[in-house]
Amino acid sequence: MKRTALRVMVGAGMALLLTGVIPLAHAQSPAGMRLYAFSSGALTVPKNFLQAGAPATAIQVPVGFYVVRHPKGNVLFDTGNNDRIITDPGYWGAFIQGLNPVRTPDVAIDVQLGKIGLKPDDIKYVVIGHMHLDHGGNVGKFTKSTIVLQKDEIKNAFWGEPGTPQNYIPGDFMMLRNDPGQMMPNKYPMIQLQGDLDLFADNSVVVKRWVGHTPGSQMMIVRLPKTGTVILTSDNVRPNKDWLSFVKTSRAQARIRQFIKQQQRERSVEIGREVLERSSRVSETLTGVFQEQLPSRSRSRSQK
Numbered sequence: 001m002k003r004t005a006l007r008v009m010v011g012a013g014m015a016l017l018l019t020g021v022i023p024l025a026h027a028q029s030p031a032g033m034r035l036y037a038f039s040s041g042a043l044t045v046p047k048n049f050l051q052a053g054a055p056a057t058a059i060q061v062p063v064g065f066y067v068v069r070h071p072k073g074n075v076l077f078d079t080g081n082n083d084r085i086i087t088d089p090g091y092w093g094a095f096i097q098g099l100n101p102v103r104t105p106d107v108a109i110d111v112q113l114g115k116i117g118l119k120p121d122d123i124k125y126v127v128i129g130h131m132h133l134d135h136g137g138n139v140g141k142f143t144k145s146t147i148v149l150q151k152d153e154i155k156n157a158f159w160g161e162p163g164t165p166q167n168y169i170p171g172d173f174m175m176l177r178n179d180p181g182q183m184m185p186n187k188y189p190m191i192q193l194q195g196d197l198d199l200f201a202d203n204s205v206v207v208k209r210w211v212g213h214t215p216g217s218q219m220m221i222v223r224l225p226k227t228g229t230v231i232l233t234s235d236n237v238r239p240n241k242d243w244l245s246f247v248k249t250s251r252a253q254a255r256i257r258q259f260i261k262q263q264q265r266e267r268s269v270e271i272g273r274e275v276l277e278r279s280s281r282v283s284e285t286l287t288g289v290f291q292e293q294l295p296s297r298s299r300s301r302s303q304k
């Protein structure tokens with residue numbers, strides 16, 4: 001459970017390292033469109049789970065969620081940790097010790113949204129990057145919104161594939177299913193994607209299927225009138241060469257290439273270290289074997 005919990009932390013931390021930091025091409029977006037970042041508290045994680053070669057010092061990783069104000073409606077991206085843990089730590093089971101989340105009342109999603117005068121019912125679309133406990137936690141509070149999820153993520157959250165980390169809390173999303181005996185599976189409006197979606201058909205908010213962190217992960221590309229384009233990654237945190245296909249500015253492309261190169265360098269160092277450790281283990285084993293065998297060989301020669 002601890003390992004599983006730590007995987008969640010890695011994802012959360014890396015997401016925040018990269019979310020929203022890559023300014024891309026400016027686009028024609030509706031005037032007055034804005035992006036707001038909010039805090040759902042933080043998780044605690046050993047630093048070496050986020051950065052190869054770092055010490056195991058405990059660090060806090062912020063858990064974020066985002067609101068896009070668009071003339072055609074407000075969009076929420078991710079919903080943070082379930083607010084229930086603020087008063088009921090047992091709700092997360094063993095994750096509560098493994099992740100030691102911030103649980104102060106000010107991180108509740110209603111309080112955070114209130115900072116820009118919004119209530120959960122004011123959100124038109126809730127786009128969830130993936131349903132892990134630090135991203136889909138409060139989805140059940142948005143019963144008037146349309147939930148936008150990849151179909152594969154719904155399946156994985158309810159009944160994951162073997163080998164898939166199950167960092168899900170069923171209580172976070174069980175309420176999305178209809179009651180037994182009802183004809184329809186979904187209790188609330190939901191778009192079940194198997195690909196990308198241009199939310200307002202103006203290219204300003206695009207949900208992009210980006211499988212990797214989970215079988216049904218997605219990102220959201222937000223094109224702002226002043227800042228330019230921002231990619232909300234959820235836990236899909238590692239840019240790869242495919243990102244170059246939708247990143248327009250040379251500055252953003254250079255940063256992605258630099259990141260890929262740095263990753264390759266770190267991986268090479270890691271491989272080198274593993275090879276060295278393996279060969280020194282083999283050499284120690286062989287030395288031990290020879291030391292044990294030499295006296296008996298000498299004995300058998302002397303008997304002939």
Ligand SMILES: [Zn+2]
Pocket residue numbers: 008011012130132167213235
């Ligand atoms: Zn995750």
